[in-house]
Amino acid sequence: MKYLRWLLFPFSLLYGLVVMMRNWFYDAGLFASRKFDLPVIAVGNLDVGGAGKSPMTEYLIRLLKNDHKLATLSRGYGRKTKGFLKADDTTTATHIGDEPAQFHQKFPDTTVAVCEKRVDGITQLLPQHDVVILDDAYQHRAVSPGLSVLLFDYNRLHEPHLLLPAGNLREPFSGRYRADILVVTKCPQELSAQQQQRATEQLKPLTYQPVFFTAIQYLPLQNMAGELVGPMPGADTTVFVLTGIANAQPLLQYIKQHNSNVIHHNYPDHHQFSLKNIAKLATDFNNCKASKKVIITTEKDAQRLKTPVLLPHVNALPVWVLPIGLSFVNNDGQQFNELIHQYVKQYTTHSRLD
Template identity: 55%
Template sequence: MQYLRLLLLPFSCLYGLIGIIRNFAYQNGVFASRRFDVPVISIGNLAIGGAGKSPMAEYIIRLLSKEYRVAVLSRGYGRTTKGYRLVSTDDSTLQAGDEPLQFKKKFPEITVAVCEKRVYGIEQLQDNHDVIILDDAFQHRAVVPGLSLLLFDYTSLDNPFIVLPAGDLREPFMGRERADILVITKSPLTISDEDRKRAIKRVKPFSHQQVFFSYLKYGDCLPLYQGNKMALASLDHSYTVYLLTGIANPKPLLDKLAIAGCEIRHYDYPDHHPFCRKNISKLAVDFSMDAGLRKIIITTEKDVQRLRSVSLHGILEELPVFYIPIQAEIHPFDNECFNSIISKYVKQHL
């Protein structure tokens, strides 16, 4: 499939040229970009989805929220509402989007807002907050963040850095120069110096950029409706896992379950997929027809926000559906320096 996509290279050249012109226009004042006095931290990536932006946003929330009034501002992809909206724990994904709702449910004490126009959103938040985190905003050039984090997925570093549609980049690779910090996400828990050097060489940091490595920490399996918390380590070859995902890159989770030796039956949908009764009914029927004694349905923390829909409750409430929360963690050799940069930036700009 990757080789077939290369046939689309002429269109990628056109797409890339448009991106270069757009960035040039913002860089030279043709299009307006606005800076704010309140500290603004942008988290984004070059590729479409799957780099771990939400776990990284949550990492920074955990780092800052005990000391500062934190707000997270997102576009709210997949919502049917328009304009600026404060997210409530009682919202649905159609009202708020799956990722903003996840932030609010995990950190109810912070402010989470959605708005297509980030400038307007920041205007609404700046007077009552000490720091604003912009989720998935690297290409949103109307705002000039005070600190910009650009994420690269370790598991995808070998993919060619080609823009859409032949590749996966939203803009040309040279756009990484705007970032202050590069974070290579989803790296192995233990990584050799050789592999670190290879990864750093691949992302080609500029002289003003520091590179950090993060990994994913998986929590225990939590029930959606029924059952008790289940240790992820308790899954083994005796289990059949019906894995339901609607995320950009389910490979790290697949690899994690494969290590446990589970038999995996993957129901794979596109990122932010709005699960409907037909999708879930098929899963429920397949699950009920399985004669195995040790079987379980597993999904992601992001997907479970959409599975809580009222229309799906009747299908799922009697099934053993579990989700696995994840956390981004900065590697020990990077942790202190990374935390210091984030905290120092906020402190110095208040």
């Protein structure tokens, strides 16, 4: 498949030309880019697929929510609604998308909103909030954030920097120079100084761009209601894994460290699960002869399993949810936190970090 994508290279050139022209129009002021009189933090990445935006957004929520009137604003990818919408006790992933639904479940006291037009969304959040986090908004140039946190998957840094459709980039790799902070995610837990140096050389950061390294931190398992159920099951347990995410490999690698018998039901990113999907999972699970067996899914997938149609069938199965967070390599979390607090406190007029 990857060799066939090279046949699409001419289309990547055309796509790249359009993207570069669009960025140039924004940089030249020919396209309007709105600034706001409150701290706006954008979290994003250059390529398609999972670079760890949700764990980073959640990290920022935890960092700021106790001291600020905080709101998160997402596009709401995959939702069946339009326009501006704030999450409440009745909203599901169908209304606001899986990732915003996940934020709302985990942080019910933080405002979670969705809007395709981020300018309109921020405008509606302005009166009641003093900090806005934009999830997956690096390419949304209609808003000029005060601080941009750009994420890179450590395992993809060595890949050719090709644009869609031949590659995975949504904009040229040079687009990284708009960011204020660069974060390399999904690093090995034991990342050597040499590996860090090699990754930094690949990024070629500018003098004002600090580079941080983070690793995935897997948290204790929960049930569908968010209640703790304990650690990973033992090696004698057969694990069915249900995912509809961009890159399930880190998850599978982690589970296989504890369980040798893993059966993966894999679907595309943001897949809207159907009764047929759940019926197939239930059939395979019930036909499995193992005495110990369980189903594990991700937090994001769990949100799409909570529709009124699916939830009764899901609750009939032993479905466990594996949450993830992030940890900073080299104990650099304090430095990262200070940069965020510094911006929120001092850079309300959207000056760049010096």
